[in-house]
Amino acid sequence: MTVPDLSLLTAEDLEVLLAAATAAPSIHNTQPWRFHADPVTRSIEVHRAPQRALPLTDPACRAQYLSVGAAVFNLRLAADRLGRRPVVRLLPRPDQPALLAGVRLIERPYPRERWGPALYQAIARRHSSRMPFTGRPVPGPVVAELTRAARVEGAWLRVPAFAGIQRVLRLTAAGESRNVADSGRAAESRTWVTPPGAGAYGIPVTALGPRDLAGRIPLRDFAAARRTRRAPALRFERHTQLAVLCTAHDRRVDWLRAGQALQHALLVATAHGVRTSMLHQAMEWPDLRHALRGTQQRRCCPQLLIRFGYGPEGGWTPRAPAELSTGGPLGRPGGTDGPPRGEAGSPSLAAEPGPPVIARVTEPPDHRIP
Ligand SMILES: Cc1cc2nc3c(=O)[nH]c(=O)nc-3n(C[C@H](O)[C@H](O)[C@H](O)COP(=O)(O)O)c2cc1C
Numbered sequence: 001m002t003v004p005d006l007s008l009l010t011a012e013d014l015e016v017l018l019a020a021a022t023a024a025p026s027i028h029n030t031q032p033w034r035f036h037a038d039p040v041t042r043s044i045e046v047h048r049a050p051q052r053a054l055p056l057t058d059p060a061c062r063a064q065y066l067s068v069g070a071a072v073f074n075l076r077l078a079a080d081r082l083g084r085r086p087v088v089r090l091l092p093r094p095d096q097p098a099l100l101a102g103v104r105l106i107e108r109p110y111p112r113e114r115w116g117p118a119l120y121q122a123i124a125r126r127h128s129s130r131m132p133f134t135g136r137p138v139p140g141p142v143v144a145e146l147t148r149a150a151r152v153e154g155a156w157l158r159v160p161a162f163a164g165i166q167r168v169l170r171l172t173a174a175g176e177s178r179n180v181a182d183s184g185r186a187a188e189s190r191t192w193v194t195p196p197g198a199g200a201y202g203i204p205v206t207a208l209g210p211r212d213l214a215g216r217i218p219l220r221d222f223a224a225a226r227r228t229r230r231a232p233a234l235r236f237e238r239h240t241q242l243a244v245l246c247t248a249h250d251r252r253v254d255w256l257r258a259g260q261a262l263q264h265a266l267l268v269a270t271a272h273g274v275r276t277s278m279l280h281q282a283m284e285w286p287d288l289r290h291a292l293r294g295t296q297q298r299r300c301c302p303q304l305l306i307r308f309g310y311g312p313e314g315g316w317t318p319r320a321p322a323e324l325s326t327g328g329p330l331g332r333p334g335g336t337d338g339p340p341r342g343e344a345g346s347p348s349l350a351a352e353p354g355p356p357v358i359a360r361v362t363e364p365p366d367h368r369i370p
Pocket residue numbers: 023024025026027028029063064066067070126127128129130202203220277278279280281304314315316317
């Protein structure tokens with residue numbers, strides 16, 4: 001594979017940057033991003049991939065923006081690792097709605113990392129763990145670090161006490177049973193469950209994990225109609241630890257900030273040996289999401305639930321080669337730009353049309369992140 005030389009942005013740099021970005025979590029592992037590197041401005045643009053939207057589960061594309069935000073955070077970390085200062089502009093071109101972020105890499109006067117190596121190294125080690133946790137509580141100072149990580153990105157984590165957790169789980173269970181009963185949504189989510197080793201998008205059935213024997217934790221049943229292929233139910237931790245990722249507003253820019261906050265918090269957790277997984281079902285039904293807004297004193301816009309604890313590592317989920325085009329001014333690969341809402345995306349796993357992809361990063365990210 002040859003990657004174009006981008007003057008001050010070398011092919012090796014580009015590999016490091018894209019490997020990090022594509023290792024980000026995304027809803028149903030749709031990986032709804034593609035990249036454009038501009039050698040003139042030495043910037044990497046992150047575009048959404050409307051073809052990998054989930055029109056029934058995520059009609060406003062909010063979860064897609066969260067996923068892209070997570071990829072942007074990884075890009076920032078990788079730039080930092082390379083000794084470049086990342087200057088991020090979210091939604092830089094109102095006339096290009098599919099261009100979600102521009103990350104300009106600036107030479108630093110001296111090679112100093114802002115975050116230190118642990119967070120960067122956590123990118124490759126983080127996997128969603130849908131397995132039972134041991135129940136050993138994550139200590140308060142570590143939880144405080146997670147909440148600080150979200151805060152610096154312009155979002156926050158609400159960490160409910162026992163009664164609050166029960167309520168959040170009840171609302172999530174309600175979302176889950178509605179999803180299973182809704183034939184359109186159930187079919188959409190099944191499209192993204194793949195046999196092990198088949199395809200680079202979607203979730204391999206082996207990464208799904210068991211159901212909770214006691215029925216306390218409503219893990220998403222991605223493949224409701226294929227129950228027989230799921231692992232046998234197991235007993236999960238009695239006291240679930242959860243955080244609600246929230247933002248003050250609910251605009252597209254807030255979703256991108258929430259995605260960066262999500263990834264920052266997940267990586268801090270991973271660096272501490274804490275496992276995480278995500279629960280989004282209640283966010284997919286307006287009334288349930290509304291019910292999660294918090295108290296009158298501290299109203300917020302809930303974006304996602306993060307479950308955390310100690311336990312086994314999550315199963316590996318594949319990534320597609322990073323799709324990259326180069327050259328041209330900001331926003332040039334606008335062929336797929338379109339309205340962000342109500343877009344009829346297709347769940348097809350086939351390669352998407354768009355600008356010519358002139359470089360594909362082919363190795364799995366785990367092998368390329370030192
Ligand atoms: C916005 C968003 C919503 C998600 N919702 C769920 C969910 O409801 N249930 C779940 O098990 N995983 C959920 N995930 C996790 C993805 O399935 C996971 O990130 C993806 O399969 C890639 O796997 P990895 O996290 O192990 O890299 C979500 C991730 C994101 C970014």
